[in-house]
Amino acid sequence: MAPEVLTKEIHTEKSDVYSFGITVNELLTGIVPYTDLRAETQAHTVLEMNYTEQQLTAAVVSEGLRPVLADLQSGAPASLVSLIERCLDKDPQNRPSFDDVVVELDFIREHEVGRGCMEKASGEAFISSNGVDAANFQSYQENISWFSQGKDFLKRVPTALAASTWLDSSDDHIYSPVLSWGSFASCGRRETMEDRHFLMPQLCDEKDIHIFAIFDGHRGSAAAEFSSGALPGLLQNLGSVCSPSDALFEAFIKTDVAFRTQLDSSRKRKGAVQKDWHPGCTAIAALIVRNKLIVANAGDCRTILCRSGIPYPLSRDHVASCLEERERIIRAGGLVKWQVDTWRVGDAALQVTRSIGDDDLKPAVTAEPEITSTTLSAEDEYIVMASDGLWDVVSEKDVVNIIRDTVKEAGMCSKRLATEAAERGSKDNITVIVIFLRPVSTAERIY
Template sequence: MGLLEVPPEETNRCVRGCCRSDAIPLHLPAASFSLLSPIARGSESTVYEARLGGERAAAKKPVLSTSDDLDKFHYQLQLLCELDHPGLVKLIAAHARPPNYLMFFEYFEPPNLADKIHVEEWSPSIQQVVTIASYLAKTLQYLQILGIVHRDIKPANILLDKDLLPHLADFGLAMYQKDIKSVSAENWKSSGKPTGGFYKKNMVGTLIYMAPEILRKDLHTEKSDVYSFAILINELLTGVVPYTDLRAEAQAHTILEMTYTEQQLTSAVVSQGLRPALALPESGSPPSLLSLIQRSWDSDPERRPSFGDIIEELNVIQKHLVTYSCPLSSGSVNLSRNSKAEVHHYQEALNWFNQGELLTKKANKLDYAVNPWSSSFDQSSVSVYHPTLSWGSFATCGRRETMEDTHFMLTCMSEEKDVHSFGIFDGHRGAAAAEFSVRAVPGFLKQFGHTASPIDALAEAFVSSDTAFREELIAHQKSKRIIQKDWHPGCTAVTALIVRNKLFVANAGDCRAILSRAGKPFPLTRIMLLVAPRKESVL
């Protein structure tokens, strides 16, 4: 705003004299600004599109009903005058005198990050997610160095520039850490325990982003912001509102309110360790990024990483991001023919998805036809049943800390319109076997589909995947890429193969496939448990 003159610091003060700046004008001539249409309304303020010195700006007009409200305005203005970081929405001017108290910020075109995700249904690449996470972490580290806790980290408070880089806004709840502690000390000193007023002042934020310690009515710290940061980044990866499975924010909040009362959600987060469904590895999310999210929303603030640690880990993740074509769309709702979606994937020292995929890549390149299957059934009769196929998936780790299950949906296998396969793998002692099998089993199915019957192909795919995984595990243990020698991961598996109008199902381990016909269940498989003396015959 080059058209605005900044008075000397000794005269550039608010009406009380407590706020001052040598870079930001705090007393504006009435003719220098005008308020246009409202952008957003809240209980404590309204944000307008404005003109300031002939240029666009965002003007925040607070609701000042009490002396406490006026105190908050001056506190926020003092804090904002001290900030100067490219990751923040910059305060460019203020009118800190009656009757019109206003703050002017640089203008960002809508939407904010929340609307970008849930209204426009934006699905950022992994590279974009990591970039946004890194920029935001650096901004929050800057605040941490200054001793400031934001206390309301959420997508609605993130504005995006033309390059989709994040800028943190809304410091209405931000406080210096020392002031939070002093308020606590005063309450304890005067009454022997925190007062209701203390709780009201300190238990602030947006519920679904609030850390367990805040819900327990403890003090906000930097680690509380780390927790909110983790919820936000996971939301960016999944595209769904926390604690729901919906992308549209309005619908999601309705479902959220129907599912949990405020008290129930608070109790589940604090006592039961409930967290939003973690992004799935099948989405291309780096395992290290998912691990970072989980550690950042740990129930114990002391176990959460600092923003400095987060920045270092994100830098490592960013260096290892590579682009590759994914031949199998594990977990994809619709796999189109010949489609090769370019996705960002994380190549780390030991990635079991990659191990399973590399093993079957040769078979995929040969692109074996499965014509023997589709042509092996009698098609001469006009009355032959032709099924209508619909498919979809939803996966969540529920109340567990990690996701150990995987699935695949392979339609029009080898470009045969009447051959489809679906599989679910439930990991035990980690996700390694499930991650390996979700890529290996479909690959072996395609390979054996060239020479074997559907039944034999399913059996061979299971046996070959199991053998290959054990060999990979042993090889990595010998090469010392796996340190824990007594680690024996596994998984249950159930896979359905549809060939024209025939359904074939195979399972291994403690899982079952059940067919629903006219609302009645028909078991297709039995649970395979190795507990009986006749275990060899069971296998």
């Protein structure tokens, strides 16, 4: 909010101009105002200065505290940064009107279109420098709604929404975490977004059953889209006949089989999909049943649990550089060879050794997930799930340190982690889910 609004003075058009400037700057930097931790020479944030909410208001009004502006490295033209700076002037009279803003933005667009600054700043390729939709740069343009295909698949499966059988009424006295959750996904430096995820708290309307998952697509987003549509329903259907761990395991397997069947069916329809197209995705899912946390992983997404300030890994990466996984691939009849910079699987040169889809590499590249089970307690603070776009450049310890220094709101923490990964040079799509396991006080949120 503008300084005059914080001091309860008259709200004018210039107050909205201030908010516009804040919003555009956040789009350019990818950083929620006052939650960033940059180099000390740039630092001027709530977290570093230990501001309370009241002190923050005073600093904005009296000391001229403002978010760190976008720099030229972000791709933002100097003229746009200058406009933002004037929008954030303390004196409303010195801010431009919206008519002036529109005129300046038209000028910037006409003179800066070749730089593609908005594409770089937002992390998504909206328009390429020559005005062509970036999706057209893909070697193959998917024209099927694979998410809908995944959802529709369940209509052909007998429905038995019985995950509630996992709850034992005799366990009512045991510890049960109080959850809050949020996520953030960014295309990053890629031209297309192939990650998908879902957040499904209170599965089957049961307050103590929750499922969260991330799917990191490769060779297109089809497998990730299909899986995000199919897996939740499959898991619910298996609840009546399987334990939570077994249900999660079987849901991965059945999702893989269903996707490959649907892909094969599409190949038989002339022109539906290319015959030599073999999309796949890695997958990680976290199922919480009262005080039990079950994590299923196939691929190189990762989940950690922060317990008393210490990160504990709940999954391991399934990649060809792992000797155990290489040997498993070879025993299953697959080919593993050193290509370019690391061990890779088959002619597709896939780095991961477990996935949904990738039908040209089956059965060696299996969809069978590894399962871990953890009993949650009052010492457990939060769970972080993310695609490898985060873990490639941010360590588990760094994740804990970043959340420690971020306002304790799950969506904000997710965005902060994704932003940090982008700033550190991640070259992949980035998806982050943060799940707090206990109530967070106002004081904890601020500091």
